[in-house]
Amino acid sequence: MAGTGVIEDYVTGLSRTLRGPRRPKLDMITEARDSLLDSAEALESDGLRREEAERAAVQEFGTIREIAPGYQEELSKxxxxxxxxxxxxxxxxxxxxxxxxxxxxxxxxxxxxxxxxxxxxxxxxxxxxxxxxxxxxxxxxxxxxxxxxxxxxxxxxxxxxxxxxxxxxxxxxxxxxxxxxxxxxxxxxxxxxxxxxxxxxxxxxxxxxxxxxxxxxxxxxxxxxxxxxx
Structure with missing residues (x-):
């Protein structure tokens, strides 16, 4: 299921923050998006509205400032x-x-x-x-x-x-x-x-x-x- 915009805005911001080889970076962004969508769908099935579920999934995943260093380290490798x-x-x-x-x-x-x-x-x-x-x-x-x-x-x-x-x-x-x-x-x-x-x-x-x-x-x-x- 496609995101409403919360998840897409998040992964777009993450993509703009990271620097590195195109293919590994694309794989990371795709993996992050898929993980967020899966989490949002699970929350939605528990009764949350789609937008609320996506916001909760993003909050649980961590802010860009929190996760970007780890992703960037992998890209530098x-x-x-x-x-x-x-x-x-x-x-x-x-x-x-x-x-x-x-x-x-x-x-x-x-x-x-x-x-x-x-x-x-x-x-x-x-x-x-x-x-x-x-x-x-x-x-x-x-x-x-x-x-x-x-x-x-x-x-x-x-x-x-x-x-x-x-x-x-x-x-x-x-x-x-x-x-x-x-x-x-x-x-x-x-x-x-x-x-x-x-x-x-x-x-x-x-x-x-x-x-x-x-x-x-x-x-x-x-x-x-x-x-x-x-």
Whole structure:
């Protein structure tokens, strides 16, 4: 049975208060609405008018100020897990992809003879850095999963992950820019289709990571308000 407006106004206000990934947030709002409607129907069957039943159900459920912190904490965990999973999967795969590209690059390994002496050192440094980022993502994913029993403030894990990704951005940009500059002396790389595709894939993954990191920082910008108790 549809609500008269009391419940709908309540869940609309709750939705506007919460910040987080769309799907988990929608699931939370839907679950809250269904719970309120079930409670209202039970009260209505006990003799209350529909509007009175909805008001009583909302009062029993708790004010938005009371329940929003708990909901927001769950959304911050969800956002952190998404970014952690993205780093854990895509960063090592990107490193592997570029290793394969350079191995099949036309004239390789003779192509490396035309590159600066520092090229190999920087390339290996980028690979190690990518593996480190992937490792951090894996640890964060574990912390926001099974590790929740030991972590008192999972919101801080999510925020750290967002800061970490943005902190790594200038390092990766400078390193990858140096590699692109150093590879200019290798004839044919700019016309090598797999290399062009790999570059586009890398840029797309970077954009996804930065967007998710921005969302994590936005969601955890302020700590949830303390729960009000009677």
């Amino acid at each position: 969800s956002a952190g897990r998404r970014l952690a999973a993205l780093l854990f999967v895509t960063v090592p795969l990107t490193a592997i992809m570029w290793n394969v590209i350079w191995k099949v690059f036309p004239s390789a390994p003779t192509a490396y003879q035309d590159m600066p002496d520092w090229f190999i050192v920087v390339a290996r440094g980028v690979d190690m850095l990518q593996m480190f980022i992937g490792l951090v993502g894996g640890l964060a994913l574990l912390a926001l999963g099974r590790g929740l029993r030991r972590i008192r403030r999972p919101r801080l894990v999510t925020r750290f992950l967002g800061v970490f990704v943005w902190a790594m951005l200038p390092v990766m940009l400078v390193s990858c820019g140096a590699l692109m500059f150093g590879s200019q002396g290798s004839a044919g790389f700019s016309d090598f289709p797999p290399g062009a595709v790999a570059s586009l894939v890398s840029y797309g993954i970077w954009v996804m990571q930065l967007y998710c990191a921005f969302r994590c920082l936005s969601i955890t910008r302020r700590a949830p308000a303390p729960v009000v108790t009677a």
